[in-house]
Amino acid sequence: MKFWSNFLRSIFLAVVLATSATASPFPASLKHTTLQVREISPGVVVESFHPESSFETFGVNGIDHPLSAREEFDLKDATVSFIQSRLNIDADSISFRTGFSSDVAQHAFIRQQINGIPVANAVANVAFNMANKVVSFGSSFVTTPSNVPSTSPSISVEDAITNAESALSGKFNEHPPTVEFVAKKDGSLALTHVVQIQNDTTGAWFEAFVDAHSGELVQLTDFVAKASYLVLPITKETLLEGFEVLNNPQNLAASPDGWHSDGTTNTTSTAGNNAVAFKGAQTNTTTQSSVGLNFIFTQNPKAAPTTQANIDAARTNAFYIVNTVHDISYVYGFTEAGFNFQNNNFGKGGAGNDRVTISVQDSAGTDMAKFATPPDGQSGRMRMFLWDYTNPQRDGALENDIIVHENTHGISNRMTGGGTGRHGDLDMLNVGSCLQTNEAGGLGEGWSDAMAEWTEHKNATVVDFVVGQYVTNNPAGIRSHPYSTNATTNPLRYSSLQNLTEVHGIGEVWANMLHNVYAGLVRVHGFSGTALTDPTTTGGNTVFLHLFLDALTLQPCNPTFLTARNAWIQADKNRFGGKNFCTLWTQFASRGLGVNAAAYKDDSTVPSGC
Structure with missing residues (x-):
């Protein structure tokens, strides 16, 4: 057993290092959105791939699905039939995981499966309005390759655990392992043992995907937001x-x-x-x-x-x-x-x-x-x-x-992806995170700053917000700029992402956009002094938090700035009939996230009529 574990360790180190050194050029615009590179120990790098998510929204009224004519609406049946028709795939490839209803929408979370085995990083989510029409659809489903690995592992789960513990300098936490496919950047699939590894001394907590045939650590989920x-x-x-x-x-x-x-x-x-x-x-x-x-x-x-x-x-x-x-x-x-x-x-x-x-x-x-x-x-x-x-x-x-x-990291991670982050089965407790790419992780940091700011507004005057003054004993805080509607005080824009690679820096761009959205909504709707406890009030701060949380459940796994923005627009249509359409677009566009923004290039265009 010891020789076999050491042999697997050697394979793991060789493959991971080779993968890191020989990876083919990847479009810069996709690096933030699909990849997460982690150096887990000196010289050992794991590049985790998350297929790019598509995201469609369908306005206030939504669109029909293939079972719309049925007298009784069934969330599971409607979801499976819609995805089957939208992606032109067999029903056997679609595994309905779970769903729930809010006061304005019905949400379904799905995972792709191949030969009856789930694909860990290929998921989808569908939202229906209360008239049972489809209002949004996100998907990171992948094309099934011609050469699918055998579904019978070549190495045992015990050896996979030993290998993961050694690589990640932690211990298996006894959470039930699973067997799942992982879609890789080159279009292939890897059959993996999925195990959780923790280190209580360092605070690390990973979900490791160990190739069940080669022993390679092919994917990591980091549960810890730092x-x-x-x-x-x-x-x-x-x-x-x-x-x-x-x-x-x-x-x-x-x-x-x-x-x-x-x-x-x-x-x-x-x-x-x-x-x-x-x-x-x-x-x-x-x-x-x-x-x-x-x-x-x-x-x-x-x-x-x-x-x-x-x-x-x-x-x-x-x-x-x-x-x-x-x-x-x-x-x-x-x-x-x-x-x-x-x-x-x-x-x-x-x-x-x-x-x-x-x-x-x-x-x-x-x-x-x-x-x-x-x-x-x-x-x-x-x-x-x-x-x-x-x-x-x-x-x-x-x-x-x-x-x-x-605390907001917990909220954004749970609400994006249906409770488990990557739409794993609740009964099996397959886990992961739908905020694992650099861009999605940056959005997570931005939501957390924005929520912290939201709790501290006291009236309709939207002042600049500084994070982290007390513990650093510095009135400038720990961000590069205060969050501000003034472009001189805070010049961050969508195009700033071209030069940002760290999630907190990326998060500052999103948090400042949301600061501007908040200011725009309060300017239009005023401020509610009871919004902390009463979500039925009409103040702009109340509207903001509704859209904040509603959008989390609509957006796809590993969202981008563009899909996160679109989720806010659709959330407004679902809850408020699109009354804030122009306010939202104007504020996003003011920071470069206009209608034609793409690939980290600014655009200030707003829709016709705004």
């Missing part, structure tokens, strides 16, 4: 704005048993149905300071963050923010059926037992934060670190924009 940025009432960015005592801040429409009960078990600590905040181990939570679920811990900024009172203040704040984000996103559509994070789903759909675990003052690093998003049914994992820009250090768990940013 950041080097920062985040009291949720409308405050930093503790410099002042702590407040909030009484009963939970929204019972989203958390019917409050934040300290899962409907069966009650707690008096920073643990509940939606989240648990701890240090070191999940049992090390903060217990109420007095009877009645009072968590009153005064933070001392002159003392080290590791003093007990400061630890309790940090755990309390992180617990409050994550629960508040849960409640806000819930009333806007990120519910149990929409693959949210809860231990008890109260029979409302989705998979439970997946509250967010929040490790404050995590020992695995400094000056950043992380969020790992496994599939629905596995807990999201937030890791908050200390920052050493100052003496004493400052705690990221006391900077609200950091926490909201990280």
